[in-house]
Amino acid sequence: MDKSTDSQLYVRIRDKDKVALEVIYDRYERLVYSFAYRMTQNAQMAEDTVQEVFIELWREHSPYTEDKGKFSSWLLTMTRNTSLDALRKKGKQQEVGLLEKDTEQMRAPIDQLPEQMLEWKEKGSILRKSLERLKVEQRTIVELFYFHGLSQESISTKLDIPLGTVKSRIRLALQHLRKHLEKERGISPNEPSDV
Amino acid sequence: MNRQMCDQLVDYFNGQLSEIDNSSFEKHVATCEECQIELAEWKALTDDLPLVSGSMTPPEGMKERVLNAVFEQEQITPITPVALKDSITSIKKKKVFPWLPALAAVLMLSVGANIFLASIVKNQQQDIVAQSEVVDQLLAYVNLSPVVGEASGTASIVKHGDETRVVVQANSLPKLSNDEVYQVWLIDENGPIRAGTFKSDSQEGAVVFTLPEGIDQDWTQVAVSHEPNEESKTPLGNVLMASNF
Structure with a gap:
């Protein structure tokens, strides 16, 4: 290799x-x-x-x-x-x-996978757990914002929330995600994170 | 701090802003500390999110199909069905012809004039291939207005015997680097078709393209874009100037 x-x-x-x-x-x-x-x-x-x-x-x-x-x-x-x-x-x-839940889909024998795959797999697993811990509405907004790439206006219409609150809700959801990630990775919230 | 600009952060992040709004937002970010911090935070927080996707087994044969497509790009000549490389003229350090728009206007008014526009360009530019003995008909003539930057110019569509030619004159073009080129696009309801590619060392000049036979539909717009190289099949770079027909 x-x-x-x-x-x-x-x-x-x-x-x-x-x-x-x-x-x-x-x-x-x-x-x-x-x-x-x-x-x-x-x-x-x-x-x-x-x-x-x-x-x-x-x-x-x-x-x-x-x-x-x-x-x-x-x-x-x-x-x-x-x-x-x-x-x-x-x-x-x-x-x-909307995906209810992300699942691990590793199928190939481990020796056929790129070296970094183990690291990605571990990070992915922590991220999935952290996403699951978010409240449903926070997970939904992360989904619509990041994975669907929708505009502020579309998110506002889809979730029936005021346009002016979309950005702050995304920010809040991402901050919660970070807190869950830090807990999952067993570090204190004050320590720097590379995620 | 401009609250209205700050509120565009979501749409900026998701590439939902128009080219103009995008560049206004980037100017705003350069001076707004709050947006800089927020953007950096969002990027950091979403950096690893793709990893939730896990590791799916790609469809059988995908690697071969993808790599073939990637390397085939090398083999494809930079000419789409509409662009003929041979007819592309390089316009190195030639002067712009200030009389060209006026001439075209005259042509438009006088059906009897039948002057071959491109043959006059040829007299000024040795490297333009044109057959001056064929009578020409001016089908369209427009002023190209700047879209991004300060480039402006004119575009004409000329019927030359059986051939249809596009004459573009431009000035104040942005400088090219590496493989970058300018591309002329003719646009109809089905989208843009590449009419031809050109380069210029002096950011100005005139150029003539011959369209293949049968390509003389009703174009609605003409545009000139700044492309990373001559292979763009659809406009990838900034549109420098454009006009409706």
């Missing part, structure tokens, strides 16, 4: 090294696909999103630099934006159902 860091591979991708792109693809295929599927809840749209993301990566339409944060976060932000674009184009943004 290629031990190069993501940043090293990205530099090679910029030089049109197909092998480097394949290594990054293998490293992130599951994560990008799973997230795209979570966003679109449609296998074909998820695959199209994966394709679009890697085409963008290859063509450098949105160049990555280390000051943009971790490569994985940048790639996932691109995945989120691409999924939302696909949903908007198909007019499906309002149609995606």
